[in-house]
Amino acid sequence: MTDLRRDGRALLDEARQERTPDADTRERVYQALLASPAFLAGAPAPPAGRRPLSATQKWLLLAALAAAVIGALYLAGHAGEKPQAAKSKPVPARAAAPESASPLAGRAGSGGR
Amino acid sequence: MAETPPTFRALYEGHFDFVWRFAAHRGVPQAALDEVVLEVFGYVYQQQASLEGRLALRTWIAGVTRSIVRSYLRSHGFQSPPPLAIEALYAAEDLGAPELLEKKSAGELLDLILDKMSAAQREAFVLCDIEGLPAVETAQALGVTETTLSARLHQARQVFNAVSARLRAERFWITRGSATET
Numbered sequence: 001m002t003d004l005r006r007d008g009r010a011l012l013d014e015a016r017q018e019r020t021p022d023a024d025t026r027e028r029v030y031q032a033l034l035a036s037p038a039f040l041a042g043a044p045a046p047p048a049g050r051r052p053l054s055a056t057q058k059w060l061l062l063a064a065l066a067a068a069v070i071g072a073l074y075l076a077g078h079a080g081e082k083p084q085a086a087k088s089k090p091v092p093a094r095a096a097a098p099e100s101a102s103p104l105a106g107r108a109g110s111g112g113r
Numbered sequence: 114m115a116e117t118p119p120t121f122r123a124l125y126e127g128h129f130d131f132v133w134r135f136a137a138h139r140g141v142p143q144a145a146l147d148e149v150v151l152e153v154f155g156y157v158y159q160q161q162a163s164l165e166g167r168l169a170l171r172t173w174i175a176g177v178t179r180s181i182v183r184s185y186l187r188s189h190g191f192q193s194p195p196p197l198a199i200e201a202l203y204a205a206e207d208l209g210a211p212e213l214l215e216k217k218s219a220g221e222l223l224d225l226i227l228d229k230m231s232a233a234q235r236e237a238f239v240l241c242d243i244e245g246l247p248a249v250e251t252a253q254a255l256g257v258t259e260t261t262l263s264a265r266l267h268q269a270r271q272v273f274n275a276v277s278a279r280l281r282a283e284r285f286w287i288t289r290g291s292a293t294e295t
Contacts, residue, residue: 002267002270002271002274003270004242004270004273004274005274005277005278007277007281008273008274008277011219011222011223011277012223012242012243014219015138015218015219015220015222015223015243016134016243016244018218018219018220019133019134019137019138019220020130020133020134021129021130021133021134025133026126026129026130028147029129029147029150029151029154030122030125030129032147032151033125033151033154033155033158036151036155037155038155038156038158038159039155039158041159
């Protein structure tokens, strides 16, 4: 890395001091800032999404999550069951026919050459 | 642990000089400094709700200032010069007549040098070598890696040494130096 020459550093320090504004400038700009539209509009409130939840809100959220999980588990556990009314209905003849009723059924087992 | 956000007035007092000098050394004309600095702090004021827990406040303000200054310079037609070879800088004849150079202040002389740098080199040089920001902070403020910053700083210092050598060769600087020592 290139280094600055010593007299170059002196020039930088002198220029830095020269460019440092005085107290009057600082105050003048601050007064202008107070009268600027950005200041008069007021600082915006923090975004709602970043506001922390209150204790009650946390409990409500937890309860809602627990209820959702329990509901989902219950539904998953009972998903294979048929309703009571469906059990009493007569089974259609075709669906209830045994495997052996098929004309090909006998051949499959005894099919020698 | 997050720091308590400073009040806006304290924030303004603590960073005003830095913002002002950064804008001035970056090339904003004296007459427009009020406007640019006002815009920077207007933005900072609008964003102060999100400053909570922001540890590197100066880095963030440097980034905001850089962005607003760039926008100002672009919209007002200020352009950085095309990069010159360092040898060309040593031989440059466009620094002005010695009798005029002798009357320039340190800030004006520094502007002569900074005007020879590209925008990226100038930003790196002003933040690191004039304002004394650490390399990590400067790289974050400029949105570059430390390697990139290091390369830009190296080039900027070469430009600085070359042009300041030219100024010294005009002997007015030696006169200035002896005048300030006595």
